[in-house]
Amino acid sequence: MNSLMGFFGRIGAATRGETADIGASARLFVQLFLRSGTALRRFRLTSDQVFFLGNRSLSIIGVSGLFVGFVLALQGYYTLQRYGSAEAVGLLVALSLVRELGPVVTALLFAGRAGTSLTAEIGLMKAGEQLTAMEMMAVDPVRRVLAPRFLGGIIAMPLLAAVFSAVGIIGGWLVAVPLIGIDAGAFWSQMQGGVDVWADVGNGFIKSLVFGITVTFVALLQGWTCKPTPEGVSQATTRTVVVSSLAVLGLDFMLTAMMFSI
C-alpha cells in the first residue's frame, strides 16, 4: 500500500514539477518581451549582442552556405540530367535553400555557435552570483542581461539565414555554370520562374525569424535555470544544443505544413 502511494506520489510530483517548469519558462518568455524597453532605449546593449551573435557567426554561416550550395548543385545535376532538365538545377538549389535549408541549417549552426555561448555566459554569471549581485543593486538582470541578448538573437538570425541562402545560391551557380557548363541564362531564368517572392522568400524569412526566437529563447532559458555549478553549466550548454535543434526541426515541420501544403 505504501509503495503504491509512493508510486502515485512520484507521478504527482513529476507532473507538478514539469508544469511548474513550463509555467516558469512561459513567464520568462513573456517577461523578455515586456522588459525589452531598456534593450530598445539603450540600443548599444542590443547592437553589441548583434555583433557577438551575428558578426562572429558570419564566417561559419558563409562557408557552410557556400558548400551546401556546391553540394546541392552537384547532386541535383546528377539526378536532373537523367530527365534532360539540367537547367532546372538553379531552381532546385534556390527553392531548397530559400524554403528549407537556409532557415533550418542556419538555425542549427546558430544554436551550436551562438546559443551555447549565450547559455554558458548566463550560466557562469549565475554561478559567479553576478546575477544575484545585480539584483542586490536593484538592476533587473532580465532587463539588463537577458532582453538585449534575446533581441540581438532575433535580429541576427534572419539576417544570417538570408546570407546563408544567398551565398548558397552563389555557390550553386559556381558549380552549375562555370564547372558543369549549364547555360547561365537558363539557370537564372528557371530560378526566377519558379521562386515566388512572397510564397518562398517571404515564408523562408518568417521561418528564420521563428527559429531565431526559438533558439535564442532556449539558450537563455537553459542558462537562466541551470544549476550554478560547473557541471550544471556544462549540462545546460549541452541541453541548449539538443533542445533547440529538436525544437527547430519540429517547428520546421509544422511551419512547412502550414505554409506550403495549401
Added chain:
Amino acid sequence: MENSKHDAWVGFFVLLGAAALLFLALKAGNLLTMNFDSTYQVQARFDNIGGLKPHAAVKSAGVVVGRVESIVFDDKIFQARVTINLYKNVAFPKDSTAKILTAGLLGEQYIGLEPGADEKNLAAGDLIKSTQSAVVLENLIGQFLNNKAAEMGTSNAAPAGAPNAGASKP
C-alpha cells in the same frame, strides 16, 4: 565611445543581411518581372484548362506578354473562367485566339495568344471569344483507340465476313 568599432561592424552585418534578402528577392525571385509592369485584365473561357495554374505565362510568338491572374469555375456555363493580365505595352485584336499549350513534353502549361484580324483591340474587361482547350491525354488516347478499333472493325469485317459468306453460300 569605445564601442564605435563594433557599431561599424554591426552596421556592415545588417547591411549584408539586407543585401542578401534583396538578392534573394530580385535575382532568385521574380519581384522584377511581377510587379513593375502595369497590366490590363481580359477574360477567357475554356472547356478544359488541363493543368494551367495561376501565374502561368501568357505567350504570343513565344514571348511572354502577360500572366494568368486567376482561374475559377463558372457553374452558369460549366466552363473555366480564366482572368489574364496582359502587359500594357502590348495590344491584341479583339478576335484573337487563346490556346492552352504545353512547353515541351512534360513542361508547364501556358496560354498561347494568336492575334486575329479585327480592327479594334482588346481592352480591359473584354472577353476573348475564341479559345481552344488543353489537350487531355486520356481523351487523346481514347480517341486514338476508338479510331483504331473502328479501323480494325472495318478491316476485320471484310476478311472475316468473306469466308463465312463463302461457306454459307453453297
